[in-house]
Amino acid sequence: MTGAAVTDAPAGFDVHAFLDRERDWVNAVLAGIAPTLAEGAPSALREPVEYALATPGKRLRPILCVSAYRVVRPAHPPDAVYRLACALEIVHTYSLVHDDLPSMDDDALRRGRPTVHVVHGERAALLAGAALIPAAVRVLDAAARDLGLDVHARGRLVAELCSAGGARGMVGGQWLDLLGEAPGARVDADGLERIHRLKTGALLAASLRIGALAAGADARRVDALTDYGRELGLAFQIVDDVLDVTRTDAELGKTAGKDVGAGKATYPSLFGLEVAERMARERVARAVDALHAAGIRSAELEALAAFVLERGR
Amino acid sequence: MTGAAVTDAPAGFDVHAFLDRERDWVNAVLAGIAPTLAEGAPSALREPVEYALATPGKRLRPILCVSAYRVVRPAHPPDAVYRLACALEIVHTYSLVHDDLPSMDDDALRRGRPTVHVVHGERAALLAGAALIPAAVRVLDAAARDLGLDVHARGRLVAELCSAGGARGMVGGQWLDLLGEAPGARVDADGLERIHRLKTGALLAASLRIGALAAGADARRVDALTDYGRELGLAFQIVDDVLDVTRTDAELGKTAGKDVGAGKATYPSLFGLEVAERMARERVARAVDALHAAGIRSAELEALAAFVLERGR
Numbered sequence: 001m002t003g004a005a006v007t008d009a010p011a012g013f014d015v016h017a018f019l020d021r022e023r024d025w026v027n028a029v030l031a032g033i034a035p036t037l038a039e040g041a042p043s044a045l046r047e048p049v050e051y052a053l054a055t056p057g058k059r060l061r062p063i064l065c066v067s068a069y070r071v072v073r074p075a076h077p078p079d080a081v082y083r084l085a086c087a088l089e090i091v092h093t094y095s096l097v098h099d100d101l102p103s104m105d106d107d108a109l110r111r112g113r114p115t116v117h118v119v120h121g122e123r124a125a126l127l128a129g130a131a132l133i134p135a136a137v138r139v140l141d142a143a144a145r146d147l148g149l150d151v152h153a154r155g156r157l158v159a160e161l162c163s164a165g166g167a168r169g170m171v172g173g174q175w176l177d178l179l180g181e182a183p184g185a186r187v188d189a190d191g192l193e194r195i196h197r198l199k200t201g202a203l204l205a206a207s208l209r210i211g212a213l214a215a216g217a218d219a220r221r222v223d224a225l226t227d228y229g230r231e232l233g234l235a236f237q238i239v240d241d242v243l244d245v246t247r248t249d250a251e252l253g254k255t256a257g258k259d260v261g262a263g264k265a266t267y268p269s270l271f272g273l274e275v276a277e278r279m280a281r282e283r284v285a286r287a288v289d290a291l292h293a294a295g296i297r298s299a300e301l302e303a304l305a306a307f308v309l310e311r312g313r
Numbered sequence: 314m315t316g317a318a319v320t321d322a323p324a325g326f327d328v329h330a331f332l333d334r335e336r337d338w339v340n341a342v343l344a345g346i347a348p349t350l351a352e353g354a355p356s357a358l359r360e361p362v363e364y365a366l367a368t369p370g371k372r373l374r375p376i377l378c379v380s381a382y383r384v385v386r387p388a389h390p391p392d393a394v395y396r397l398a399c400a401l402e403i404v405h406t407y408s409l410v411h412d413d414l415p416s417m418d419d420d421a422l423r424r425g426r427p428t429v430h431v432v433h434g435e436r437a438a439l440l441a442g443a444a445l446i447p448a449a450v451r452v453l454d455a456a457a458r459d460l461g462l463d464v465h466a467r468g469r470l471v472a473e474l475c476s477a478g479g480a481r482g483m484v485g486g487q488w489l490d491l492l493g494e495a496p497g498a499r500v501d502a503d504g505l506e507r508i509h510r511l512k513t514g515a516l517l518a519a520s521l522r523i524g525a526l527a528a529g530a531d532a533r534r535v536d537a538l539t540d541y542g543r544e545l546g547l548a549f550q551i552v553d554d555v556l557d558v559t560r561t562d563a564e565l566g567k568t569a570g571k572d573v574g575a576g577k578a579t580y581p582s583l584f585g586l587e588v589a590e591r592m593a594r595e596r597v598a599r600a601v602d603a604l605h606a607a608g609i610r611s612a613e614l615e616a617l618a619a620f621v622l623e624r625g626r
Binding site for chain 2: 037038039040041042044045046049094098101102103104122123124126127128129130131133134135137138141142145149150151154155158159161162163165166167168171172174175176178179198
């Protein structure tokens with residue numbers, strides 16, 4: 001394995017300063033967009049929509065999207081690229097709102113805040129979540145228009161978002177995840193990987209693809225960024241599983257030990273903690289290898305990959 | 314009022330034969346699309362998606378969309394127009410699946426069939442419903458591409474669908490409807506009209522707008538078709554309220570008397586049956602007047618308007 005050499009951030013690149021700066025940009029743009037998403041809607045629906053979007057988060061998907069854009073066009077991107085990127089965060093936010101519902105994972109806490117249904121009720125959370133999906137598409141298409149993309153590129157971006165955010169992506173993964181929790185269900189290593197490829201990997205990969213396609217990347221670079229995104233998604237999920245075992249509620253900002261409590265298949269439960277941690281390193285190494293194989297040198301993307309591991313330390 | 318003269322279908326136009334023929338076309342195209350919507354998704358998610366789309370229905374929204382297209386281009390439209398139209402039925406289907414959920418209207422029966430959550434479980438129904446939203450956008454955009462629409466027109470169609478299917482449209486209306494059912498809530502005539510303008514009118518109007526825009530209609534005709542759709546939506550809802558009082562479960566294919574049982578504000582409860590029926594006729598008259606004022610002579614759309622009233626007889 002080639003993992004050891006690439007699990008540290010590139011020398012001289014301050015990943016924390018980078019993440020803080022990018023997250024601030026994304027948050028500022030998202031805060032500007034949020035009130036427009038439910039414009040004209042009843043105020044009682046605007047509130048849960050805006051509450052959901054104000055959930056603090058790493059903003060990993062939009063940051064990946066902008067970094068992928070910069071692989072092709074290295075200057076500071078126009079605002080429309082951040083709006084494009086926010087469409088991915090909006091889809092991610094909808095999935096969190098629905099996943100937390102009583103009929104789904106029944107989570108009361110998300111990043112240290114009461115979840116949407118706890119504050120606004122189950123019906124409002126269901127509706128606000130669903131309303132975020134068409135809202136994300138509108139944000140994406142409007143940003144693509146402002147970037148001057150042609151009809152072919154715009155159609156492709158819309159298809160990428162809708163595919164990753166739908167049955168063959170995120171929603172399919174959530175369903176497999178829930179099926180795996182059913183009494184008597186047994187999820188093996190292949191099954192677990194499939195769950196996470198769909199549930200997390202599809203939208204992460206789409207984030208990178210959308211950023212790259214918006215910048216006019218060629219197929220080789222789009223493919224490499226897709227591979228990077230898929231491997232990163234798996235690494236991210238393995239680390240998440242590890243953190244669920246090793247951290248407290250307060251450290252996580254959500255209910256810790258939930259997977260173990262639910263008797264759920266996770267990387268640590270299938271492989272043990274040590275092997276799971278090694279698997280995460282291997283995934284990150286493969287992610288960076290995919291970039292290098294296509295001649296992509298991106299301090300940002302390499303640092304982001306290393307950062308995923310650092311969370312688990 | 315001008316209603317009396319236009320509540321009958323245009324002479325010589327067989328609305329039932331028309332509706333049967335169009336519904337068969339829509340059903341055939343929808344049946345062809347349905348398996349592709351969750352392609353690549355876990356089979357346990359494909360089943361509820363396909364079950365939901367196979368719910369029998371009037372297919373009113375796609376029929377309106379195709380009829381609006383024919384206002385501009387009277388020949389039999391290409392298949393892509395029916396696919397475009399099916400996007401509206403897919404959004405409508407998602408809304409039915411979610412509205413029927415136990416945490417929402419808690420309906421066990423829809424058009425004489427057990428609802429999706431009764432057959433496939435609540436979680437599957439929630440996920441399948443949500444998965445239909447991005448699926449509808451993909452169908453719409455692909456159909457718009459196949460029709461050779463330019464980037465401006467395609468963006469506008471996507472925005473129309475996402476706006477009508479989101480917080481400022483259908484979802485907002487469902488939320489107002491639920492708020493109106495809360496203990497102590499009181500919905501007056503204006504409130505009831507607002508609910509239905511959002512819950513039903515927005516997507517009906519969008520169906521007409523999308524068909525008209527895809528055919529290249531000018532603003533005057535698009536506006537007239539929008540007015541027609543809004544009035545028709547209200548008429549449709551008034552008739553629905555009347556039917557809830559006057560019909561049995563078997564006749565309706567769903568639970569009758571639900572509104573009365575829930576103490577819900579309806580047109581008959583606010584105005585009495587006779588006035589409600591007159592209001593429906595007035596709305597239909599206004600719908601047809603809007604067409605005439607813009608010089609639109611469409612036997613199909615006039616017959617459809619008359620048909621909405623006929624359901625209530």
